[in-house]
Amino acid sequence: MSRILIGPTNAPFVPSGYGQQVAQLAPRLASLGHNVAIAAFCGLSGTRIEWNGIRVYPGGMNTCGNDVLAGHAKDWKADLVLTLMDAWGLQPEVIRTLPVAHWMPVDCTRLSVRDAHILREGRGTPVAMSQFGRQELGRAGFTPLYVPHGIDTKVFAPADKGAARDRLGIPRDVFVAGINASNADRDRKAWPEQLAAFAVFHASHPDSLLLAHTSPAGPGLDLTALVQVLGIQDAVRWSDSHKYATGAYTPADMALWCNACDAGLQATRAEGFGLPLIEFQACGVPVITTDASAMTELCGAGWLVDGEPYWNDGHLAWWCTPHVGGITAALERAYDGGAAALAGKARAFALAYDADALLPQWETVLDEIMAGWE
Numbered sequence: 001m002s003r004i005l006i007g008p009t010n011a012p013f014v015p016s017g018y019g020q021q022v023a024q025l026a027p028r029l030a031s032l033g034h035n036v037a038i039a040a041f042c043g044l045s046g047t048r049i050e051w052n053g054i055r056v057y058p059g060g061m062n063t064c065g066n067d068v069l070a071g072h073a074k075d076w077k078a079d080l081v082l083t084l085m086d087a088w089g090l091q092p093e094v095i096r097t098l099p100v101a102h103w104m105p106v107d108c109t110r111l112s113v114r115d116a117h118i119l120r121e122g123r124g125t126p127v128a129m130s131q132f133g134r135q136e137l138g139r140a141g142f143t144p145l146y147v148p149h150g151i152d153t154k155v156f157a158p159a160d161k162g163a164a165r166d167r168l169g170i171p172r173d174v175f176v177a178g179i180n181a182s183n184a185d186r187d188r189k190a191w192p193e194q195l196a197a198f199a200v201f202h203a204s205h206p207d208s209l210l211l212a213h214t215s216p217a218g219p220g221l222d223l224t225a226l227v228q229v230l231g232i233q234d235a236v237r238w239s240d241s242h243k244y245a246t247g248a249y250t251p252a253d254m255a256l257w258c259n260a261c262d263a264g265l266q267a268t269r270a271e272g273f274g275l276p277l278i279e280f281q282a283c284g285v286p287v288i289t290t291d292a293s294a295m296t297e298l299c300g301a302g303w304l305v306d307g308e309p310y311w312n313d314g315h316l317a318w319w320c321t322p323h324v325g326g327i328t329a330a331l332e333r334a335y336d337g338g339a340a341a342l343a344g345k346a347r348a349f350a351l352a353y354d355a356d357a358l359l360p361q362w363e364t365v366l367d368e369i370m371a372g373w374e
Helices: 017-031 066-076 113-122 131-139 161-168 191-204 223-230 241-245 251-259 275-282 324-341 343-353 355-373
Strands: 003-010 035-042 049-051 054-057 080-084 100-104 125-128 175-180 208-213 236-238 263-266 287-290 302-305 307-312 317-322
Touching (some): 003 017, 017 035, 017 054, 017 080, 035 066, 125 131, 161 251, 175 324, 191 324, 251 275, 275 287, 287 324, 324 343, 343 355
Parallel strands (some): 035 054, 080 100, 208 236, 263 287
Antiparallel strands (some): 049 054
16 A cells, blocks of 8 residues: 655645545545545644644645645655645646646636646646546646545535524525635636626515625625625625634534525636535535536536636636626526425435545546556
8 A cells, every 4th residue: 555645735624625625535545555644735834743643744834835745755755645736836846856646626728827837847647626627638738537526425415404594593484595615816706796696686586695605805805895886785694704714614514504505606717626516416405607617517406607708817728707697597597496496416416426435436546646657
């Protein structure tokens, strides 16, 4: 069996997408007999710790942990360094010295020139986390492997919607849409378009609420000001700001939150995967999402929204801006009974992304990575 260092990535106790994924993957790879450690550039500094019997190395002075990665790999005697982050944040001169594979998001139509540069100069085996990413990596001349993100479908599972709303203080007799998205930059999550669409919908359906699991103050946009301009400040409920900022929301909390919703809204400009789409559907909640990047393949039950090409100058590649009218129309369809009719289909689709069900795929991919180095 191999000695595997997963990282750079987030610490497994950080409730972000990457934090959740390393928390799912590390113990499962250990269960196969591998010796697993984690290199956490986010969530830990100044000391190494043991988490559920797995060593977690801290970040360094570099934002993405490039300055300490080689040292962590040497200390762990790693046979494989499996990065779990945007590849463009890595430094080629560091990773080209390591036995590295990249479990990496791809959210651009035409692979980002920044990602391509890291793969060519830093080397390593790309492992796509979406079929879209696999396609774009292949078009760029690489030979990627593929394993999608996974979730615990025992935690994210259908529950009584009325009881979930009672616990969250939400009326039972309203239509509820939910957005679980960061507010870290001004563009990618398409907050203005999604909120504008909900404002149009809410004008026709005042018996509607939007739950927003994010930081309304930024650093991306001032969403509090935006909802006031749109006149929907009384129809939007934000998650608790202190709990959000300090990582106090657990997967069980988020499953309860999903179950309180009638529809999950993630109509963004680009997603390397889009984990909330699977979390919503695992709870029997259909989704509304943009027909672009990884979002297309993750809409097993719900509605795809068309958009316009959006040029990302930093990546020299395309994203997609969703049409406000398309989001509004999808909300109308969900409101008119479409959401309830799709609950079973949503759950069935999400079961394919159960973390335990994906473990045999990881066994195959790890064998292929190692065989390619022989």
